[in-house]
Amino acid sequence: MRRQLILACFLLTPVIAAPALSGPLTDAAASADAAIAAGDFDAWYAANEVLIETAWNAAxxxxxxxxxxxxxxxxxxxxxxxxxxxxxxxxxxxxxxxxxxxxxxxxxxxxxxxxxxxxxxxxxxxxxxxxxxxxxxxxxxxxxxxxxxxxxxxxxxxxxxxxxxxxxxxxxxxxxxxxxxxxxxxxxxx
Incomplete structure (x- = not known):
């Protein structure tokens, strides 16, 4: 039982420790990813421009x-x-x-x-x-x-x-x- 509990805690640690990814950069990157997956180059280009502009302004x-x-x-x-x-x-x-x-x-x-x-x-x-x-x-x-x-x-x-x-x-x-x-x-x- 102790071994199972340690294993369960080990497996849960990355989930608990991982920060929630959200915000303008993440949203723009997700839009670019979705456009690539859909094969829509024009949508990818527009999303990529938003991503670059957001990062540009943040820096x-x-x-x-x-x-x-x-x-x-x-x-x-x-x-x-x-x-x-x-x-x-x-x-x-x-x-x-x-x-x-x-x-x-x-x-x-x-x-x-x-x-x-x-x-x-x-x-x-x-x-x-x-x-x-x-x-x-x-x-x-x-x-x-x-x-x-x-x-x-x-x-x-x-x-x-x-x-x-x-x-x-x-x-x-x-x-x-x-x-x-x-x-x-x-x-x-x-």
Whole structure:
């Protein structure tokens, strides 16, 4: 009897411990699954768009690839990584950034806008701020689709800056979602 009771408790544990799966992401995934099972590609596509949009909004503004590059990227994913983050005096610091989770502004007539104001802070290794520039850069793109493959090129040049190690802190302020997100990039100026 004791053995049967232990076995019964063991078998019930996963059921009791498993959280109830529900919510917008689970519902959207279930709709996509049902559409695939029914062989309805159009319904699957629509359900998949809801799933992606729900996850996109839940994640909030953040960044995918952040790469020091040899020059500006020509398109999403079309960049050449830089081997080192050591820069000669006056040499431009080129960065490739993939923002994610941003909002969309409705411009009317089926047109949307993705827009960021980007602040820059330059910090010494001690954390003290050497330079700060609000709205260092602005990025605006107009589109008729909820584009999710977006890249931003940033270029900063530090003419006359003393040689040393610095941390560049960029803060993206999303004009259409009131979200902000920051990332840092360490560089050495020679």
């Amino acid at each position: 909030g503004l953040h960044f995918g690839n952040l790469v020091a590059t040899t020059g500006p990227a020509t398109a999403y994913g079309a960049y050449e990584p830089r081997a080192s983050t050591v820069y000669a005096a006056g040499e431009p610091v080129e960065l490739y950034i993939e923002p994610r989770g941003y909002g969309y502004g409705d411009l009317g007539g089926g047109q949307l806008e993705i827009a960021f104001d980007i602040d820059l802070r330059v910090l010494e290794p001690s954390g003290s701020v050497v330079m700060e520039q609000e709205n260092f850069a602005n990025f605006v793109v107009k589109t008729r689709a909820r584009s999710r493959e977006l890249m931003v090129n940033l270029t900063a040049t530090f003419d006359g800056a003393p040689a040393g190690n610095y941390t560049l802190e960029f803060t993206f302020k999303d004009r259409h979602s009131d979200q902000t997100a920051s990332f840092t990039n360490d560089i050495t100026l020679q």
